[in-house]
Amino acid sequence: MTADIIDGKAFAATVRARVAARVAELGDNEMVPGLAVILVGDDPASQVYVRNKRKQTIEAGMRSEEVRLGADTSESELLQHIARLNADPTIHGILVQLPLPPQIDTLRVLDAVDPAKDVDGFHVTNVGRLATGQAAMVPCTPLGCLMLLKDRLGSLAGREAVVVGRSNIVGKPMAQLLLRENCTVTVAHSRTRDLAEVCRRAEILVAAVGQPRLVKGDWIRPGATVIDVGINRIEEDGKSRLVGDVDFASAIEVAGAITPVPGGVGPMTIACLLANTLTAYCRLHDVPELAGAA
């Protein structure tokens, strides 16, 4: 059997189109949803990513503001920018690009963002709301993964899900979302005993560990749906290429469906960022939200 390849790039385009259509419906309102992205330092990968976000934000009919700060920016200077954006009524979403330079306390910065504008869903208030089943801003990458899973599988209730990785950005919120969908959820990580055996239980396997090709075909239950969150740049045959956390070549022989890298989860992350910005706007202005988003 050869797995179906889940086209995240195409699905992300449909999500962005739905966001754009809803933004257009907001109508004569002179105030459109606005997203601010703060980038500290000059990491080249981050620059590319921020540029894509800006382009797609504008294509969706929203306003984009970019704040670029030097790598030596102090924590208090960054906090001042956040305070200004929190108070700015034209800004509905604020994203602080991670990772931040070492002189800055990341958790302190994330908790300075107004939870209502926290389109990354990283503020403790949103983390707590998600964990307790309240309306929350949900982190973009796990939200994108969930959309792909529901599109493929319909109801997820009762399914065995294994999340490999326990980061605050992907693994933990992914587990919360799958629980919310009534999956039986296992969170595995670097200290898990017999990781391969645990993965083989999964009808839904989400790999988010940041280790190139860690998950092999023989770790996968036949017919499972495999979501590969990893985006690892490696050197191979003298060339630089992107690979996931799943060994695609062996996995495709066993899985029922699998996301590719690139073209899988990555584009969904940006689409969900736009969806979250629209959601933040709708909640703030008390107008109906986009169905199927957060």
Ligand SMILES: Nc1nc(=O)c2c([nH]1)NC[C@@H]1CN(c3ccc(C(=O)N[C@@H](CCC(=O)O)C(=O)O)cc3)C=[N+]21
């Ligand atoms: N506060 C914060 N929120 C984030 O969501 C966040 C962040 N910081 N820091 C960096 C990571 C990384 N990230 C990506 C999103 C999309 C692609 C993406 O669209 N990738 C394309 C390929 C891109 C390429 O070719 O290089 C794909 O997978 O098809 C990649 C990476 C979001 N991040």
